[in-house]
Amino acid sequence: MARIPRLTSQRAQLGALPSGALSPATPQGTFGPDLTGAAQQVSDMALRAADRANTAQVMEADSLLTEFENTALYDPEKGALNARGKNAFGLPEDVISQFDSRVNEIRQNLRGPQVDAFDKLVAQRRQQISRTLQRHVASEIATYEQTQADALIAGSQVAAANYYNDPERIGMELRRQRGAIMARSRDLGWSEAQTKAAIQETESATLSQVLVRQATHDPYVARDRFKELEGQLTPSNRDTVLNRIESEIRQREAEARARRAEQRQIQAIARAELSDRAEDAIAAYSSGLPYENAPTLSEFRAAYGDEAGERFERFSRYQQMQPALQELATASPEEAQQIMTDFNPAPNGIAGEDFKERQAIAQTLQRSYESLIKQREQDPAGYVLRYSPTVRQLAEDAQQNPSPETYQALTRANLAEQRRLGVQNPMPLTQSQAQSFLQRFSDQEEGGENAAQMIEGSSHLYGSYFPVVLQQLQGKLPAEAKVISGSSKMPRPLAERMAVVGKMKDDDLYKLLASGAKADIQSTVLEKLEPLRQTFMPQAGGMQTFATIQRVVERTAASYVAEGIPVSEAVQNVVDGVAGEYHLAGTYRIPDSVDPNAVKVGTDIYLDALTTEDIRPLQGIAGVPENLNAEQTLASIQDTAEWVTNDDETGLRLLNNGYRVLDAQGKPIELTWQQLMNLGTDAAELQQRREANWLNTGL
Structure with a gap:
């Protein structure tokens, strides 16, 4: 196995380091190669680095200035060079002030040589910006001046055109324009020829606008004025104005032709419509009726033009006839004669223009008046009721409030109006009223109660006019009705008996009597009525009235005798009922209500x-x-x-x-x-x- 060496003892010794100082006498190269040149190079390199750094700083400052310049001068929204008109007038001062502020801000970040280099750039940049702004302001001032001058002239030209029919105002506007051009000429240093040309061009343009505006309203007047001003217009303006005038004239003539054609069509339609209306109106006027939508003179003019006056005059004669026809209905004979005279087609016995038409109108009036007279004589009371508003109102009052006052007021007014109209035989009742009266009397109940009541009631309503009512019904109403009405205090049974007897024929009545009874009745009646007869003798028509009373008394007494009552008693009862309401005083009789x-x-x-x-x-x-x-x-x-x-x-x-x-x-x-x-x-x-x-x- 490999072993890792371990440090078990201290091998390094402590001691002083050898001196690093060099003696000036020490020859170069003693310790190796000579490094003096290299040091110089390092020094130069350091200097170059510093220069580059300074340059970079200055370049940065320059970039900031450029950024400011681009923004201050060229910004789409706020750039100074985008300011127009009078908004640019104060730009140099404002922008340079902002420039100086920005320079101060940038300078604070610079040192030493950077400042010097930056200041050089600032001076150059300031001068450039100032020149640029001055050029812009000068351009805008020139543009503004030109714009205002153009606006003044344009507004003046519009004003002159608006006052195209006011030579004094046009002259004033031309003077304003000349003044503006001459001021511009002085500012720009125009020559006299340039100034004159500018004035001529402007005045020509102004006059052309005036003539064009005039042509819009009346090209014929504009054509006359063009002939006067033609020499003051430039060829171009002359052509423009002349073309406009001729165009307006052609348009007016075309419109006039179209209007004439349209007018002829409208007139044809209007004539057809007016002719129908006029015929309807004449038919109404000839019947004495008003016409609701009568043609007017303006409508005749629209339909017939120059012929309107004559045609409307002929139509108006029928209009005048209508109220005359209405007046005839309520005219007295004298008034009717005056109306006929007014419409006489030959007042002096000599026929004149439109005699045929005037004669037709006069004949219409004459026929109408003859028809009115015929109606008046056939039913005078009904005629007055139809044509008299006053009588018609009284009739309505009598119908709504039947009383002696209303009935007698109606009868009084009706008879008075009939007499005014010249009615030969005034009648208090209309034909329908008379027929109704007769029908009611004929339709009496058994015993004659309703007939007697009707006679008495009518006598009460008509009062003193009831004899006139009976006179109208004479020959149609039995004499008994007259006697009943003339005796206000006749006993009801007697009145009812008379009503029954009134419907009987003499033969049917007297055949019920014994032989000789009729003669006894007649002689007794004459004897009993002698005092009453004396009061009728002096009266005009009195004996005729007495004869009626005598006959009624005889017939009524006969009806009692037929029932077995003695002649003397029967006659006395009837005479007392008829004449008992009077005080007889020789030649006159007095109602028993009078002293x-x-x-x-x-x-x-x-x-x-x-x-x-x-x-x-x-x-x-x-x-x-x-x-x-x-x-x-x-x-x-x-x-x-x-x-x-x-x-x-x-x-x-x-x-x-x-x-x-x-x-x-x-x-x-x-x-x-x-x-x-x-x-x-x-x-x-x-x-x-x-x-x-x-x-x-x-x-």
Whole structure:
């Protein structure tokens, strides 16, 4: 086996080392080769290394400067050389200040020769950056100046174009442009020729824009202005403006042709539509009806152009006819005549232009008026109800609130309107109302109760106008109905009996009587009614009314006699029912609701108080003075005049020798019951006062 040697004793000895110092006198090579050159080389190498290190440091500093330069000058977002316009004006100061700050930061990391070398680089780089910035700023200033000058001129040209129709404003803008160009010329040192050329070019461009804008609005005016300004335009601008003007004119003419064609089409359509509407409107106007969508003058112009005036005038004649037709419906005879005169096609007996059409309108009016007259005469009350808003409203009131007041107001207004319209025989009822009245009377129940009630109710509603109602129904309604209505206090059984008798024929009635009974009835009736007959004799038409009463009394009494009642009793019962409501006073009869004594006193007092100034004298004998004739007339009235009951039994009328006595204004003298009673009452009170005074005297 191999053995590993072990160190068991100390073999090294301690002692001083030999001196390492060399004596200067020791010759080179004593201890080996000469190393002096090598040391120099090492020294040079160290120096070169230091230089390289310094160079590297300086290169690093230079790189930092380059990095700053690239960023400060060329950064896409913040680089100074990317600043434009007035934003570049302060760049040299700002960038150099930043450069100096960056240099100071870099210098702090350099030593010795590095600083010197770096400062040399800084000086060069600073100068380069400054020159670059100055060139950029100068370029931007020039560009900015040019931009602003161009903007001023461009804005001025736009303003001039906007004020194309204002020569004064255009001149002001041209002066502004010349001023801007001359200022630019001074800054850039242009020659006079350059300046003049720039001014001419700018003014030409401005005027061309003005003319183009003018051409857009009115190429014909622009063409005239172009001829005036042509010498101030450059050839290029002249061509541009002239082409634009001619293009606008061609476009306008093409549009005008298109519009004319379209207008002709529109007019053709409008004429067809307008013609239909006009025909409808004329048909409506000819019927007296308004037309909701009547053609207007503007529509006629759109459809017929220059012919519109004449066509619309012809159409308007029918428009004027429509209200005239409506007016005819409510016109009095005088008003209707005036309307016809207004539409006379030959007012002076000489026909004029459009006579045929005017005559057709006049004939339409005449036919319409004749038709209206025919309607008016056939059913006057219905006619008024149809055409009079006032009467129609009163009819609605009467229907909603049937009362004597509403019915009589309606009848009064209807009759008054009929008289105004010139109706020859005014009627209070329409045809349908009259037919309904007759039907209701004919459809009476057994015993005549409803017929009597209807007559009495109608008499109550129509009041003083009910006799006129009966007159309208005369010949269609039995006489009994008139007698029932004329006796406000007739007993109901008697009225019902009369209603039944009214439907019977004479032969059917009198065949029920014994032989000679009819003659007895007639003689007894005449005897019993004699006082009543006396009151009818002075009245106009009074005897006809009395004859009706006499016949009704005879027929009604006959119905009682047929049941076995004696003639005298039967006649007396009927006479009392018919005439019992009156006080008979010779020539007049007074309703039992009126004080007959007061009326008698009133008539006497009125006659006694009459003077020649209160009456209209009769025509006297030639040569007799007027005052004497008046006195004679008054004396005759006071001696022989008679009072008679008036037609509606509301009072008395004064007659003399069968003629009406007229007052000073020519109106018949009539006094109501109330007026007569007032005179009588006043006289009675006066007499009482006189008697009282006489008693007070102690005589």
